[in-house]
Amino acid sequence: MGIYEISLATLVGINIILALGLNMISGFCGQISLGHAAFYGIGAYTAAFMAKAGAPFPAAVLAGMVLAGLVGLAVGLTSLRVRHDFLAITTMGVGFLFLGVVRQQEILGGELGVSGIPSPGLEKTGYMVLVLILAAFFTAFSLWIKRSWMGFAFEAVADDEDTARVLTVDVAACKLTAFAMGTAMAGVAGGLYASFARFIMPDDFGFITSITVLSMVAVGGIGSVFGVIISTVILTLMPEFFRFISDYKLLLYGALLFGVMRFAPEGLAGFTRAVRKAGIRSAGKKEAAG
Amino acid sequence: MLFFELFVQGLIHGSMYAMIAVGLTLVYGLLRILHVAHAGLFALGGYLGLLITNATGSLALAMITSALIVGLGGMLVYRLCYQPILDRPPYVPLIASIGVFIAMEEVFRLVFGPYGLTYNHPHLQSQVTLLGLNLRGAEIGMVITAMVLLGGLSYLAQNTRIGIAWRATVDDPEIAESFGIDAVKVRYLNFFIGSGLAAVGGIFISLLSNLVEPTMGGVPAYKALAIIVLGGLGNVKGTLVASLALGVVEAFGTIYIGSYLDRDAIAFAFLIAVLMIRPQGLFTGR
Amino acid sequence: MKPLLEVKNVTVRFGGVLALDDVSLEVRPGEFLSMIGPNGAGKTTLMRVVTGTVKPVSARIRLDGRDITMLPTHQRARLGLALTHQIVRPFRSMTLLDNVTLAAGHHRIGRVIRALTAVDRSAEREQARKYLELVGIAEAAEKSVLGRPLGVVKRLEVARALALEPKVLLLDEPLAGLNTAEAARLADTVAEINRGGLTVVMIEHNLGEVLRVSRRLAVLDNGRKIADGDPGAVMRDPAVRAAYLGKEYQDAAA
Ligand SMILES: Nc1ncnc2c1ncn2[C@@H]1O[C@H](COP(=O)(O)OP(=O)(O)OP(=O)(O)O)[C@@H](O)[C@H]1O
Ligand SMILES: [Mg+2]
Numbered sequence: 127m128g129i130y131e132i133s134l135a136t137l138v139g140i141n142i143i144l145a146l147g148l149n150m151i152s153g154f155c156g157q158i159s160l161g162h163a164a165f166y167g168i169g170a171y172t173a174a175f176m177a178k179a180g181a182p183f184p185a186a187v188l189a190g191m192v193l194a195g196l197v198g199l200a201v202g203l204t205s206l207r208v209r210h211d212f213l214a215i216t217t218m219g220v221g222f223l224f225l226g227v228v229r230q231q232e233i234l235g236g237e238l239g240v241s242g243i244p245s246p247g248l249e250k251t252g253y254m255v256l257v258l259i260l261a262a263f264f265t266a267f268s269l270w271i272k273r274s275w276m277g278f279a280f281e282a283v284a285d286d287e288d289t290a291r292v293l294t295v296d297v298a299a300c301k302l303t304a305f306a307m308g309t310a311m312a313g314v315a316g317g318l319y320a321s322f323a324r325f326i327m328p329d330d331f332g333f334i335t336s337i338t339v340l341s342m343v344a345v346g347g348i349g350s351v352f353g354v355i356i357s358t359v360i361l362t363l364m365p366e367f368f369r370f371i372s373d374y375k376l377l378l379y380g381a382l383l384f385g386v387m388r389f390a391p392e393g394l395a396g397f398t399r400a401v402r403k404a405g406i407r408s409a410g411k412k413e414a415a416g
Numbered sequence: 417m418l419f420f421e422l423f424v425q426g427l428i429h430g431s432m433y434a435m436i437a438v439g440l441t442l443v444y445g446l447l448r449i450l451h452v453a454h455a456g457l458f459a460l461g462g463y464l465g466l467l468i469t470n471a472t473g474s475l476a477l478a479m480i481t482s483a484l485i486v487g488l489g490g491m492l493v494y495r496l497c498y499q500p501i502l503d504r505p506p507y508v509p510l511i512a513s514i515g516v517f518i519a520m521e522e523v524f525r526l527v528f529g530p531y532g533l534t535y536n537h538p539h540l541q542s543q544v545t546l547l548g549l550n551l552r553g554a555e556i557g558m559v560i561t562a563m564v565l566l567g568g569l570s571y572l573a574q575n576t577r578i579g580i581a582w583r584a585t586v587d588d589p590e591i592a593e594s595f596g597i598d599a600v601k602v603r604y605l606n607f608f609i610g611s612g613l614a615a616v617g618g619i620f621i622s623l624l625s626n627l628v629e630p631t632m633g634g635v636p637a638y639k640a641l642a643i644i645v646l647g648g649l650g651n652v653k654g655t656l657v658a659s660l661a662l663g664v665v666e667a668f669g670t671i672y673i674g675s676y677l678d679r680d681a682i683a684f685a686f687l688i689a690v691l692m693i694r695p696q697g698l699f700t701g702r
Numbered sequence: 703m704k705p706l707l708e709v710k711n712v713t714v715r716f717g718g719v720l721a722l723d724d725v726s727l728e729v730r731p732g733e734f735l736s737m738i739g740p741n742g743a744g745k746t747t748l749m750r751v752v753t754g755t756v757k758p759v760s761a762r763i764r765l766d767g768r769d770i771t772m773l774p775t776h777q778r779a780r781l782g783l784a785l786t787h788q789i790v791r792p793f794r795s796m797t798l799l800d801n802v803t804l805a806a807g808h809h810r811i812g813r814v815i816r817a818l819t820a821v822d823r824s825a826e827r828e829q830a831r832k833y834l835e836l837v838g839i840a841e842a843a844e845k846s847v848l849g850r851p852l853g854v855v856k857r858l859e860v861a862r863a864l865a866l867e868p869k870v871l872l873l874d875e876p877l878a879g880l881n882t883a884e885a886a887r888l889a890d891t892v893a894e895i896n897r898g899g900l901t902v903v904m905i906e907h908n909l910g911e912v913l914r915v916s917r918r919l920a921v922l923d924n925g926r927k928i929a930d931g932d933p934g935a936v937m938r939d940p941a942v943r944a945a946y947l948g949k950e951y952q953d954a955a956a
Contacts, residue, residue, distance in 0.1 A: 348507070387512035
């Protein structure tokens with residue numbers, strides 16, 4: 127593996143953690159967020175400053191995770207007040223608010239961002255392995271949550287929160303838990319990104335990033351852990367594959383988002399489900415014939 | 417004096433927001449879709465307006481032609497993007513719309529280049545002194561145009577057959593259809609008018625900054641989304657009030673708290689603050 | 703005997719409409735109370751005030767001696783109130799079995815940490831299947847809710863409510879949308895559960911079944927309670943005939 131492949135793999139791992147975090151909020155619990163990048167940013171900035179202040183790498187990432195989760199909890203409170211499209215726009219607002227604050231504060235580096243973030247003390251390969259291990263851990267964590275009773279309650283909230291309440295589900299607790307867990311994961315991803323890039327700026331965590339993460343979740347099939355992972359890998363690598371047409375890569379990206387929503391709105395997960403069903407049906411037919 | 421000047425600046429920006437946001441709220445009222453691609457149509461209006469003005473020297477011709485073309489473009493967006501996925505959960509059209517918007521921005525960049533275009537008629541940037549304030553001709557023109565167009569629209573909605581049909585459809589599509597109103601026609605009309613308005617708004621903002629660039633739709637579009645939520649999604653009057661209110665809040669905010677938050681952040685801080693107190697927006701929907 | 707569910711002075715306004723006007727109702731343990739009344743009388747609204755999904759102008763609600771007026775819906779449900787919806791509200795993304803399993807796991811989702819650490823659903827699934835059998839739709843257990851006929855989804859609502867193991871079962875027109883045989887069977891099932899000790903309040907338009915299974919009858923009309931007592935006596939009450947049956951008698955005569 128060359129340096130280039132190693133850094134791509136690291137980026138894929140970071141994006142998987144980021145996307146699985148959003149999948150927790152929007153996929154499992156049904157709360158659409160258009161501001162996920164803000165928590166990614168909170169994690170990155172926190173870790174960056176901690177590391178620059180001399181904190182060891184794990185402590186820096188942990189601090190990013192905790193702070194992102196706490197702010198996420200606060201933003202989760204808004205989801206108790208506003209629903210659906212109102213929530214989508216509110217979270218979009220949170221994203222812009224984050225950018226506005228960071229850009230305007232000289233202490234936070236302003237427009238220029240933060241540079242000179244210390245290295246995590248690992249070789250590039252070692253760091254990639256660490257990131258991939260964490261990605262695997264959060265994959266397992268997501269799968270566990272999905273199977274847990276909490277995940278079951280999330281599903282009910284995503285489907286119809288009023289009915290969930292009548293069935294004893296504490297909707298507020300579910301939403302707050304989902305927000306806290308999902309945004310903390312974004313914080314981890316941000317911390318890992320800061321130490322990986324060693325230079326961050328506000329635009330890394332802007333609206334486009336939020337949309338990119340949302341599309342990783344939606345293209346993968348909202349709520350499906352493996353779908354989200356596959357689409358994250360594809361969408362992270364796609365610009366690289368298409369470098370020979372780099373001028374068109376964003377155009378292609380937009381078209382892909384539209385195309386998937388238009389023709390396969392359940393994403394990759396829905397697609398494989400449909401294929402599997404068709405497979406079972408044709409197998410059934412064969413048996414019946416035989 | 418500063419107070420008055422800020423207030424006027426706020427209203428000027430507010431009337432620009434209104435021209436974009438009305439189209440968005442019309443779409444939301446009818447289809448429950450957050451129509452992000454509206455911003456692409458807004459930018460398209462800016463490009464067409466500038467190109468036609470530079471070619472013919474007539475701003476009026478540019479406005480009318482680009483409003484018509486962008487209006488038709490809006491109908492096309494409805495037909496191709498939204499109509500097939502109307503019955504899906506709301507995030508589906510939302511993401512599709514974002515995809516279309518990104519693609520449109522890219523097309524502008526590829527066709528017109530990544531750098532901005534400017535007007536080649538300096539007189540369009542002339543200044544006037546009014547009520548003791550130095551205002552640009554374009555600013556006054558924008559406020560007047562917004563008032564005329566939005567006033568005319570509300571007159572049509574109240575007093576014409578098609579306007580009444582439209583309001584009935586927004587109120588209750590099923591009942592409207594049972595009265596023989598063709599909901600599909602109403603939707604096309606909706607997209608035509610909303611997109612045409614956005615085009616005019618796009619031309620004015622390009623006049624104000626003397627710049628048309630691929631990403632010009634972005635920030636106004638996100639703010640317009642904030643505005644329609646503030647106004648109580650789907651509520652046209654609420655949207656107008658919210659547009660002006662946001663313009664004024666921004667004008668004052670940039671002066672007084674601009675060192676903590678930038679202009680966009682002020683707008684969204686205002687949005688979040690209002691929603692926490694009134695989760696349904698300033699006015700109740702529909 | 704002390705009432706199990708005590709509903710006092712409920713007044714509800716929707717904009718200009720006075721949907722309920724100072725209605726009170728007491729349900730004693732083990733009762734089978736049916737509530738009838740013309741369309742728009744306010745029956746559903748009363749139930750929704752009890753479960754806490756409609757905000758009343760005034761009301762006082764006690765369950766098993768405890769004042770629950772200020773509690774949110776999910777806590778009332780945890781204390782033992784289960785409601786079926788007149789207009790069905792199944793979780794459409796789930797199978798029938800999962801709909802009921804979630805309800806059967808009500809004791810599992812109360813604490814966040816416990817809910818996060820527990821994954822085993824087999825016991826609840828078992829129970830859920832039992833409830834589906836009880837209401838007679840077990841053969842569709844693994845199917846998605848989408849595409850099930852109304853009669854099946856109506857009974858799913860009942861199974862889900864039963865799975866909550868409530869103290870009071872509130873049924874809002876459970877028989878509507880079922881054919882005659884299905885309706886009779888479900889009414890029998892509910893009556894049998896009631897004989898087992900569960901307190902039942904049932905809103906229902908199907909008078910035949912109401913008179914067959916219930917032991918007490920309350921009548922709402924135009925936001926007011928106009929009668930309450932032994933079904934036979936209530937049906938003979940002239941006020942009830944005028945308000946409720948008058949229309950049907952006229953229809954029958956026509
Ligand atoms: N959410 C609401 N908003 C406004 N009005 C409502 C609402 N819910 C009920 N109403 C009105 O309150 C009154 C009582 O309605 P409710 O649904 O309780 O009647 P009901 O007795 O259950 O009737 P039905 O037998 O048709 O189910 C009606 O006039 C109804 O239109
Ligand atoms: Mg009812």
